[in-house]
Amino acid sequence: MAFYKDETIEEVRSRNDIVDVVGSVVKLKRSGSNYFGLCPFHSEKTGSFSVSRQKQMYYCFGCGKGGNVISFVMEYENYSFQEAVKYLADRAGMKLPEPEESPEEKKAQGFRNDVLSCLKSAAVFYYRRLYSPEGKRAYEYLKKRGLKDETIKSFGLGFSGKGHAEAVTYLREQGFDDKVITAAGLCNISEKYGMTDRFFNRVMFPIMDINNKVIGFGGRVMGDGEPKYLNTAETIVFDKSHNMYGLNVARRSRKPYRIVCEGYMDVISMHQAGFTEAVASLGTAFTPGHANLLRRYTSDVRLTYDSDKAGQNAAMRAIPICASYGIRTKIIHMDPYKDPDEFIKALGSEEFQKRIDEAENSLFFEFEYMKRDRDMSDPEDRTGFQNDVAKRLAAIDDELARDNYIGAAAARYMIKEDILRRAVAVYREKNEAAPDVPDTMTYEEKSPKQKKTDGGGxxxxxxxxxxxxxxxxxxxxxxxxxxxxxxxxxxxxxxxxxxxxxxxxxxxxxxxxxxxxxxxxxxxxxxxxxxxxxxxxxxxxxxxxxxxxxxxxxxxxxxxxxxxxxxxxxxxxxxxxxxxxxxxxxxxxxxxx
Ligand SMILES: [Zn+2]
Structure with a gap:
């Protein structure tokens, strides 16, 4: 990993006065030798966020967040350390030396950069194609889906031509080596045809990493071709279980939660409607890698998966993965519509915001899921359902949370509370895990820093x-x-x-x-x-x-x-x-x- 020298970092830090940097985004009032304002990291009505010019540090007496100007920028902008240093250097008008690298790193980095710039060129190629006569049908398709021109532009949507090696030819003309084009995942190679385009006759969705670099593409076929959606395969720059579509924008959202949905179009239409906190996994199920990525930005994920069976199954899988990373999940209901795109088109963004606010605790979503294929008027089915509910409740480790959920579930499903309570106790004793629920699942809200108890002081x-x-x-x-x-x-x-x-x-x-x-x-x-x-x-x-x-x-x-x-x-x-x-x-x- 490349890094900056300590002296460089220290110079960047000392050339950015913390009161100025914080003061540009938080209204500060001087009080004694410190400045106070409303904390940007937790919601509050009285200012417990303090900034000291003398110490060049900030500290919130409310939520305990604190640090220097670099950690402030990291926290506030959701930047990595390197990004924050770069940002502050720019702000101070400093030119940063190139980060230090070993020769092998330089070589690998060189190839990687070539691949990235090849992908960028391809994105430009596809984008221009969309506005060519050939791309007319794709453009009309996007307009019919309700996208504005500025949305098409900001997501860099494009069209891959109908010829079989148009992109490859273009990229070669741009000076890219066949090795680079291949490593970028932009071509297929066969003995008969040589190098041909991987994507043709598709609407192209460039996939960007959190630093706005194009790392791959998703392509939706025009007409009836198969497969309907085709993605870049894994490459040295594209790892789909550790990237999310839209996160380059969503990471900067100031909302306390992030919305996770199923597809490119959902993300795009949500962003267009002002919900820039939406992201999607990239043509794959939700993975632990995604949860690990998201927890850098939030501990509150709202799922808007399609209301069909496949979507509900996908949501059921995502919930325990999030839980194991300390992320709470809620389910946004979109009925009677199938997905956020349809919903927003039909009822508008105000209604959609209401649904976000009313998002349901994912535990009840799980209960509904258990109920789905059962006939509640049949005593056997009903018993089976109640037992599953009890087992699931038994898996909640936090006693208070468990107790509250038992009460709520009893009321909701008209189960006698004392009976349910006893059933839960029995399952806890047996230490049986709930059906299909990994034991990593926990519903307690993790406070970020729990102090260890300290015996002798x-x-x-x-x-x-x-x-x-x-x-x-x-x-x-x-x-x-x-x-x-x-x-x-x-x-x-x-x-x-x-x-x-x-x-x-x-x-x-x-x-x-x-x-x-x-x-x-x-x-x-x-x-x-x-x-x-x-x-x-x-x-x-x-x-x-x-x-x-x-x-x-x-x-x-x-x-x-x-x-x-x-x-x-x-x-x-x-x-x-x-x-x-x-x-x-x-x-x-x-x-x-
Ligand atoms: Zn705070």
Missing amino acids: YDKAERYLLTWIADDRRVYDAVKQYLEPEDFSEGVTKELAVALYDGYERGDPSLAGIMTRFAENENASEAAALVNAHLDAVETESDRAKALTDLVIKVKKHALERMKDADDGRDPLKKAMEEKKALKQLKDIRISI
């Missing part, structure tokens, strides 16, 4: 001490002879300790600079919280010294215990002696600042 001591170290160089100077970064517990505390020690040793512990280390790290907000925490003022010098001494002893003791318990292959006797000696030394330390 060590965790709190470590955190407090780090906050103090970050705040005051003198504390670092006094503490460093007693504590190594390794004395802090694994995780965010140790990472932050390493970063702070390193920063002080280099002379300039720029906290905002340190935060860059955490930008791509799940501990980013927690680290920011630590260095932004407010320290209760300790008044007298002797109180300060005592507090600091206590903290150091507490942290060191815990470190020694960990060392003793660690299965590190060292002689236990030797370890015990070392510990004893270290503990004795601890008794004598007196730290003052």
